[in-house]
Amino acid sequence: xxxxxxxxxxxxxxxxxxxxxxxxxxxxxxxxxxxxxxxxxxxxxxxxxxxxxxxxxxxxxxxxxxxxxxxxxxxxxxxxxxxxxxxxxxxxxxxxxxxxxxxxxxxxxxxxxxxxxxxxxxxxxxxxxxxxxxxxxxxxxxxxxxxxxxxxxxxxxxxxxxxxxxxxxxxxxxxxxxxxxxxxxxxxxxxxxxxxxxxxxxxxxxxxxxxxxxxxxxxxxxxxxxxxxxxxxxxxxxxxxxxxxxxxxxxxxxxxxxxxxxxxxxxxxxxxxxxxxxxxxxxxxxxxxxxxxxxxxxxxxxxxxxxxxxxxxxxxxxxxxxxxxxxxxxxxxxxxxxxxxxxxxxxxxxxxxxxxxxxxxxxxxxxxxxxxxxxxxxxxxxxxxx
Amino acid sequence: xxxxxxxxxxxxxxxxxxxxxxxxxxxxxxxxxxxxxxxxxxxxxxxxxxxxxxxxxxxxxxxxxxxxxxxxxxxxxxxxxxxxxxxxxxxxxxxxxxxxxxxxxxxxxxxxxxxxxxxxxxxxxxxxxxxxxxxxxxxxxxxxxxxxxxxxxxxxxxxxxxxxxxxxxxxxxxxxxxxxxxxxxxxxxxxxxxxxxxxxxxxxxxxxxxxxxxxxxxxxxxxxxxxxxxxxxxxxxxxxxxxxxxxxxxxxxxxxx
Ligand SMILES: Nc1ncnc2c1ncn2[C@@H]1O[C@H](COP(=O)(O)OP(=O)(O)OP(=O)(O)O)[C@@H](O)[C@H]1O
Ligand SMILES: [Mg+2]
Numbered sequence: 083x084x085x086x087x088x089x090x091x092x093x094x095x096x097x098x099x100x101x102x103x104x105x106x107x108x109x110x111x112x113x114x115x116x117x118x119x120x121x122x123x124x125x126x127x128x129x130x131x132x133x134x135x136x137x138x139x140x141x142x143x144x145x146x147x148x149x150x151x152x153x154x155x156x157x158x159x160x161x162x163x164x165x166x167x168x169x170x171x172x173x174x175x176x177x178x179x180x181x182x183x184x185x186x187x188x189x190x191x192x193x194x195x196x197x198x199x200x201x202x203x204x205x206x207x208x209x210x211x212x213x214x215x216x217x218x219x220x221x222x223x224x225x226x227x228x229x230x231x232x233x234x235x236x237x238x239x240x241x242x243x244x245x246x247x248x249x250x251x252x253x254x255x256x257x258x259x260x261x262x263x264x265x266x267x268x269x270x271x272x273x274x275x276x277x278x279x280x281x282x283x284x285x286x287x288x289x290x291x292x293x294x295x296x297x298x299x300x301x302x303x304x305x306x307x308x309x310x311x312x313x314x315x316x317x318x319x320x321x322x323x324x325x326x327x328x329x330x331x332x333x334x335x336x337x338x339x340x341x342x343x344x345x346x347x348x349x350x351x352x353x354x355x356x357x358x359x360x361x362x363x364x365x366x367x368x369x370x371x372x373x374x375x376x377x378x379x380x381x382x383x384x385x386x387x388x389x390x391x392x393x394x395x396x397x398x399x400x401x402x403x404x405x406x407x408x409x410x411x412x413x414x415x416x417x418x419x420x421x422x423x424x425x426x427x428x429x430x431x432x433x434x435x436x437x438x439x440x441x442x443x444x445x446x447x448x449x450x451x452x453x454x455x456x457x458x459x460x461x462x463x464x465x466x467x468x
Numbered sequence: 469x470x471x472x473x474x475x476x477x478x479x480x481x482x483x484x485x486x487x488x489x490x491x492x493x494x495x496x497x498x499x500x501x502x503x504x505x506x507x508x509x510x511x512x513x514x515x516x517x518x519x520x521x522x523x524x525x526x527x528x529x530x531x532x533x534x535x536x537x538x539x540x541x542x543x544x545x546x547x548x549x550x551x552x553x554x555x556x557x558x559x560x561x562x563x564x565x566x567x568x569x570x571x572x573x574x575x576x577x578x579x580x581x582x583x584x585x586x587x588x589x590x591x592x593x594x595x596x597x598x599x600x601x602x603x604x605x606x607x608x609x610x611x612x613x614x615x616x617x618x619x620x621x622x623x624x625x626x627x628x629x630x631x632x633x634x635x636x637x638x639x640x641x642x643x644x645x646x647x648x649x650x651x652x653x654x655x656x657x658x659x660x661x662x663x664x665x666x667x668x669x670x671x672x673x674x675x676x677x678x679x680x681x682x683x684x685x686x687x688x689x690x691x692x693x694x695x696x697x698x699x700x701x702x703x704x705x706x707x708x709x710x711x712x713x714x715x716x717x718x719x720x721x722x723x724x725x
Contacts, residue, residue, distance in 0.1 A: 318575060319583040321568050325561045332559040335522065336630055337547035337576030 149358035151401035153351030159391030162327035167252025171227035173374030175356030182219030223360035231352030275370025390439025473500035474534030492688035508685035552632025562612030573626035617648035
């Protein structure tokens with residue numbers, strides 16, 4: 083076939099893209115490997131050396147929040163689904179893990195302490211029983227949230243519920259879960275949640291050495307999730323997800339079912355939130371309704387928005403920064419943090435929709451080659467075009 | 469390119485929005501390999517007709533492409549039967565490159581194993597489409613940075629790699645320069661060798677040069693149909709365009725936004 087629709091610039095360009103050096107992808111891979119090595123060194127060597135046990139356990143907690151953020155970055159930043167109810171999935175993972183640990187603490191055949199305290203129960207409720215087995219409880223921390231997300235997503239995305247309605251629905255679900263947990267105090271621990279968790283698969287959580295171990299597990303999981311997400315973002319699926327975000331109808335007319343495309347990202351994000359909740363429990367020793375309701379669900383999103391929702395590392399850095407600022411500032415100025423956080427969110431959304439990551443990108447504009455990969459919204463696209 | 473050509477057969481098509489009938493019993497046949505132009509004043513129901521054929525709005529009647537009924541199927545299924553369309557406003561994925569746009573358009577039949585891997589190199593059909601639409605040297609440019617005409621060609625290229633056998637183009641040359649219109653027309657002639665093409669257009673000059681057959685819609689009904697000359701000579705057509713019989717060659721371009 084001959085080229086008919088040819089413009090002068092095109093005709094003059096002597097190098098077709100296929101002839102461009104194939105060095106691009108491998109250089110990016112090198113850079114990615116270097117980036118991960120740097121991250122690993124930071125998390126596994128620098129942080130444990132510099133931080134006190136107390137600070138390190140705080141960091142472990144922040145990294146759990148960052149895991150939720152990675153998922154939100156995928157679902158919202160790349161997929162356009164404002165997931166304002168991730169607390170639900172975080173909570174499902176957290177409660178599944180906490181139930182198992184409480185049962186393990188109590189010992190075989192015994193009931194968790196709080197049930198004896200409030201409950202008029204003579205025996206363990208039926209729905210608690212499977213959680214005694216780690217073979218059930220551990221997979222459940224991830225699969226349970228994914229299953230709930232699958233059901234919710236199937237209902238919502240096929241009916242083409244979008245934007246604000248989806249966000250409100252997510253919030254309603256978070257609120258409903260909190261109400262349910264508080265209402266069933268005898269079997270869920272109510273407002274207090276599941277507290278005072280002592281052991282983690284035979285290790286005493288009061289021992290600082292074991293706390294460090296938990297931190298390392300969390301740091302390793304975070305890196306693994308980053309690698310997984312990076313791969314997803316750069317796969318054909320990742321490109322398709324962005325296409326669905328920017329033109330759902332158009333994608334439909336190309337023969338895809340956008341609902342399925344969105345569902346995958348949403349379910350993956352839920353699994354990440356569940357895993358984060360599960361690891362949060364040994365790091366903090368408690369899970370309660372206050373950690374999974376409407377407010378924490380919004381806070382997860384705020385970190386992502388501030389960091390830069392469409393990038394790989396933006397959500398992680400944003401989440402850690404916000405969680406850290408919250409601890410630092412709410413100690414000194416209790417009460418003002420909520421307003422400051424809200425203000426920060428509004429400012430970022432209004433003036434810097436790409437988050438802080440885009441700010442760094444703007445400062446480096448014109449020097450694309452030296453910009454680190456994670457700061458670019460569409461990494462390959464820009465690099466290859468330059 | 470041994471694919472069989474199919475025609476489009478519309479029977480008594482009706483689309484209503486809350487009591488308002490936008491397409492009111494339209495019947496038309498587009499022969500396999502035809503370039504059919506669909507014209508009519510603003511609000512005549514042209515876009516709604518295409519919406520109905522592609523499953524975007526509910527409709528009654530019958531729409532067959534080849535021997536397959538399209539009505540009642542969801543949008544993405546109709547697309548997989550080989551029906552592709554563009555929109556009145558450009559709808560390329562602006563944050564993806566030209567290459568990524570085409571690769572996505574080519575991939576509706578890909579399984580998850582392929583989707584979850586990275587794209588390596590340029591698929592053959594994508595490379596061919598890049599040549600045909602003249603954007604080979606811009607493959608790695610973000611689609612959002614293309615000129616208006618180039619976006620329209622990218623849209624057509626996406627239909628080609630999608631392997632659409634029926635192309636429904638909603639005002640593809642609106643806002644294009646003369647050279648770009650010529651190039652687009654030649655592109656349409658080329659693709660119509662093994663595809664059936666339906667074009668909605670207001671541009672009469674473009675229509676005279678590239679239409680093989682024309683259907684005029686007015687208030688949701690077929691007003692006139694035939695060759696360019698037949699339609700232009702039809703006094704009813706001249707009347708709906710300016711309220712009184714005039715030279716149809718100049719009138720309809722004035723309705724362009
Ligand atoms: N979703 C909708 N709901 C209600 N009315 C609609 C809808 N879509 C189209 N219409 C009405 O149907 C009529 C036909 O619209 P349509 O877009 O098909 O016209 P058109 O021939 O494509 O016009 P144009 O040349 O301006 O693109 C118009 O009166 C329009 O207002
Ligand atoms: Mg129209």
